[in-house]
Amino acid sequence: MAVPLLLLPLVAAALLPLPAPAPPPFRVVGAIAGRAASTHYAASVRAAGSASWTAALVLQTTARNASSLHGCGYFGHLDGWSNSFVNLELSGPVEVRITRLTPATKTSIVSAVVRPASSGATASVVRGAAVVAVQGESRFTVDFDGGMETTDTGPNYRGPPMHTFAVFANILDPNPPSRSDPHVLAIAPGDPLPLPGSLGQNTTTVLFLPGEHRPAAAPGGWAIWTLPPRVRIHVPNGAIVYAALVTGKWGAQDITVDGFGAFSGEEMSRCPNRTDVAAAQSCTISCPTNTSPQGMTLTGVTTAVVTGVTFIDFPNHHIIAQATQCRGGGVDGEGHAGIMSNVKVLGWRANGDGLHVFGSWKVSKMFMRTQDDSMYGL
Numbered sequence: 001m002a003v004p005l006l007l008l009p010l011v012a013a014a015l016l017p018l019p020a021p022a023p024p025p026f027r028v029v030g031a032i033a034g035r036a037a038s039t040h041y042a043a044s045v046r047a048a049g050s051a052s053w054t055a056a057l058v059l060q061t062t063a064r065n066a067s068s069l070h071g072c073g074y075f076g077h078l079d080g081w082s083n084s085f086v087n088l089e090l091s092g093p094v095e096v097r098i099t100r101l102t103p104a105t106k107t108s109i110v111s112a113v114v115r116p117a118s119s120g121a122t123a124s125v126v127r128g129a130a131v132v133a134v135q136g137e138s139r140f141t142v143d144f145d146g147g148m149e150t151t152d153t154g155p156n157y158r159g160p161p162m163h164t165f166a167v168f169a170n171i172l173d174p175n176p177p178s179r180s181d182p183h184v185l186a187i188a189p190g191d192p193l194p195l196p197g198s199l200g201q202n203t204t205t206v207l208f209l210p211g212e213h214r215p216a217a218a219p220g221g222w223a224i225w226t227l228p229p230r231v232r233i234h235v236p237n238g239a240i241v242y243a244a245l246v247t248g249k250w251g252a253q254d255i256t257v258d259g260f261g262a263f264s265g266e267e268m269s270r271c272p273n274r275t276d277v278a279a280a281q282s283c284t285i286s287c288p289t290n291t292s293p294q295g296m297t298l299t300g301v302t303t304a305v306v307t308g309v310t311f312i313d314f315p316n317h318h319i320i321a322q323a324t325q326c327r328g329g330g331v332d333g334e335g336h337a338g339i340m341s342n343v344k345v346l347g348w349r350a351n352g353d354g355l356h357v358f359g360s361w362k363v364s365k366m367f368m369r370t371q372d373d374s375m376y377g378l
Contacts, residue, residue: 026091037058119139170237235258265311268292308341
């Protein structure tokens with residue numbers, strides 16, 4: 001039977017592909033099971049021009065008591081200092097509202113300043129809360145009431161612990177892996193991490209699901225994971241992996257680590273077997289020889305891309321990135337063997353350097369808050 005002419009436009013329209021859904025204006029995580037939120041700050045986010053706010057998880061890292069056995073490497077004058085931070089993804093301008101939770105009798109914020117100003121973010125104070133306008137991808141601190149802006153916290157400082165705040169605004173992840181993809185190995189909290197060489201040839205991605213991941217410690221007393229080559233390691237916002245990363249032998253190829261989650265050394269001591277008092281005391285005496293693991297050790301990699309992730313308070317250097325000299329166009333077409341971009345480091349300990357790069361690397365858009373060298377390279 002002939003199709004009526006009037007129906008032809010409708011039939012043709014039905015055959016056209018549907019437009020892709022618009023990306024959300026932002027993504028945040030509300031909570032991580034088992035991980036306490038900041039005790040000093042809370043935050044919420046909304047798209048610029050919107051009237052509704054969405055609560056966002058604020059995490060906190062704190063300098064430990066330097067006199068405790070497990071605190072080897074901490075500075076006594078930083079006891080109790082903290083840094084709170086919020087990780088978010090955005091596809092356009094947003095606003096971040098920050099409220100102070102302590103001290104209980106003086107929670108209202110009076111002034112707020114963004115540093116660095118080159119981030120493009122600006123802050124104002126509305127009814128005792130700081131409201132920060134974020135235009136796009138950026139990494140910055142927000143100073144409240146002159147805490148670090150007008151206060152000299154140098155060697156002569158004798159005031160109470162300082163509690164700082166950082167915002168990590170990331171471009172909306174355009175390609176998050178799906179746990180339903182047959183080529184993706186999804187790791188849930190409590191699952192063992194894959195051993196070197198154990199991944200099948202069809203595995204393209206190792207995806208850490210949201211939550212706290214605490215891999216079993218090696219005989220030396222620390223959790224250390226050897227990164228598989230030619231596999232994407234994705235740690236999304238809302239996942240924290242309490243382990244150090246290594247590549248092992250020289251010359252690993254195609255190392256990829258991305259996402260907006262975190263690798264944490266907060267629960268690591270410089271001394272293995274810290275529950276053994278005698279061993280801990282012996283290690284404390286020899287603490288300057290620090291043999292604890294670095295947050296990430298890339299040994300002579302031929303190609304590597306590390307983006308987005310946060311490293312929190314490791315007992316040794318945070319990132320050692322050693323690459324071979326590039327031959328040809330490299331991973332970026334510009335002759336670099338490695339790319340390190342939008343990576344954040346929050347460290348409290350002596351010898352806790354931020355980033356060391358050796359060989360052919362392109363480094364950009366980093367955030368370093370350390371008590372030792374932030375970055376150097378050869």
